Amino acid sequence: MADQQHSPIKHTQLYDLHVELGARMVPFAGYQMPVQYPGGIIAEHNHTRAKAGLFDVSHMGQVRLVGDDAAVALESLVPVDIVGLDAGRQRYALFTNDAGGILDDLMVTNAGDHLFVVVNAACKDADIAHMRRHLGGRCDVEPLDDRALLALQGPAAAAVMARLAPATADLVFMSAARIDIDGIDCFVSRSGYTGEDGFEISLPGHAALALAHTLLAHDEVSPIGLGARDTLRLEAGLCLYGHDIDATTTPVEGRLAWALSKARRAGGARPGGYPGADVIMGQIAGGATRKRVGLRPEGRAPVREGARLLDENGNQTGVVTSGGFAATVGGPVAMGYVAAGDAEVGRRLQAEVRGKLLPVTVAKLPFVEQRYYRG
Amino acid sequence: MSEMKFTEAHDWVRPEGDDVATVGITDYAQEQLGDVVFVELPGVGTEVGQGGDAAVVESVKAASEVHAPVSGTVTEANDALADNPVRVNEDPTGDGWFFKLKMSDPSELDDLMDEDAYKTYIAGLE
Numbered sequence: 001m002a003d004q005q006h007s008p009i010k011h012t013q014l015y016d017l018h019v020e021l022g023a024r025m026v027p028f029a030g031y032q033m034p035v036q037y038p039g040g041i042i043a044e045h046n047h048t049r050a051k052a053g054l055f056d057v058s059h060m061g062q063v064r065l066v067g068d069d070a071a072v073a074l075e076s077l078v079p080v081d082i083v084g085l086d087a088g089r090q091r092y093a094l095f096t097n098d099a100g101g102i103l104d105d106l107m108v109t110n111a112g113d114h115l116f117v118v119v120n121a122a123c124k125d126a127d128i129a130h131m132r133r134h135l136g137g138r139c140d141v142e143p144l145d146d147r148a149l150l151a152l153q154g155p156a157a158a159a160v161m162a163r164l165a166p167a168t169a170d171l172v173f174m175s176a177a178r179i180d181i182d183g184i185d186c187f188v189s190r191s192g193y194t195g196e197d198g199f200e201i202s203l204p205g206h207a208a209l210a211l212a213h214t215l216l217a218h219d220e221v222s223p224i225g226l227g228a229r230d231t232l233r234l235e236a237g238l239c240l241y242g243h244d245i246d247a248t249t250t251p252v253e254g255r256l257a258w259a260l261s262k263a264r265r266a267g268g269a270r271p272g273g274y275p276g277a278d279v280i281m282g283q284i285a286g287g288a289t290r291k292r293v294g295l296r297p298e299g300r301a302p303v304r305e306g307a308r309l310l311d312e313n314g315n316q317t318g319v320v321t322s323g324g325f326a327a328t329v330g331g332p333v334a335m336g337y338v339a340a341g342d343a344e345v346g347r348r349l350q351a352e353v354r355g356k357l358l359p360v361t362v363a364k365l366p367f368v369e370q371r372y373y374r375g
Numbered sequence: 376m377s378e379m380k381f382t383e384a385h386d387w388v389r390p391e392g393d394d395v396a397t398v399g400i401t402d403y404a405q406e407q408l409g410d411v412v413f414v415e416l417p418g419v420g421t422e423v424g425q426g427g428d429a430a431v432v433e434s435v436k437a438a439s440e441v442h443a444p445v446s447g448t449v450t451e452a453n454d455a456l457a458d459n460p461v462r463v464n465e466d467p468t469g470d471g472w473f474f475k476l477k478m479s480d481p482s483e484l485d486d487l488m489d490e491d492a493y494k495t496y497i498a499g500l501e
Binding site for chain 2: 027036040041042043104227231300301304324325332352
């Protein structure tokens, strides 16, 4: 199977392990990735919320930005305070375009002598080109093609990690450190994409298999595929780039204004100075005409991406951007965009599914309590 | 004892006598689908044509159409699946049945595969 450029499909360092564990492999962003293991998506989802799930996310892009001006330079691309990001701290960021839309969402960590950036697999090449085009000259943009990325997520993750590396117990949500795990030089952050406490571990690719085996040897740990990764993040109200946010959605429309740092807003120390700042700052001040909302279908039928959303009078008010079955909630959940006037929690709307109109209610996000460890 | 027949789309149909037959999806189908979270069944009285839309089975990831293996009128739907869709995974040829219909042309069963032919067919898919 080949991607659009007709290059051969890629494998992460854990490909053979996934196959050995009985994973069903599917192509995703140019990589063969495990969508599920034999137990199935619901079992994997539940296991992650009960114990600890191990995810191979090595397909994502890991990049170092090196140079004294790296933080200032990166601020020219994101509406986030990077200059004020302390060493050992991580922040959620967005690459924006001139229309105020989102080119990708990413994590930025101040690793002391460089900025460590993680971007979505599907946008990896475009993001690196974007950074090179706009930052090259002010700092070095170094893709870390030889590194792997593992995520250990769930209420038991901290106990497992503490057994292997006591220093991990000192990390709180959105902090990171270079930590030796079993003799492997890892860069560990306490964050993730599930709504649970957990860690993301960046490590040399050649050591990924060993660390995966080490983690899987702990009773609490099970391997988790992309299928459950998606249901977990949806239940946690987290956006999937290309679906809930994209080049046509602004951070304000996407309910991500919380990520727009005070320092970069009007009246802040370094207001604007990123693509689309005028649009975004205008929306911060005046509101957006549409908003991302959570949705709870009334029945048991899932309401999926692409379903039209209508108000009680049958007029289209928006569209579903993510939807499926949420195992912890025990029923279907969805996210979508609706006209600002319909975005109130409790508002009753209708979703068009296979020609029928199903009642849905605007719901609070996240659908399950986020359990980040803040110390 | 009436024989189960199978379609290439992994549906089964079992004649029960009096031209009534039960329809469901096979073990192969439920395994491919993964966890079933919702089943949309036809209403009693619905007329279905062989190969036409009859039901929808939703897994975690996606919705799949189930087509009628033979033509007829729906006489009963397995309402128990509303509260317990996972029965489709657990017992696809028993408790996980989808609906029963009164066949309008039982000779359509002859178009379908018997169990041995179906086993050969799915072996060839691997």
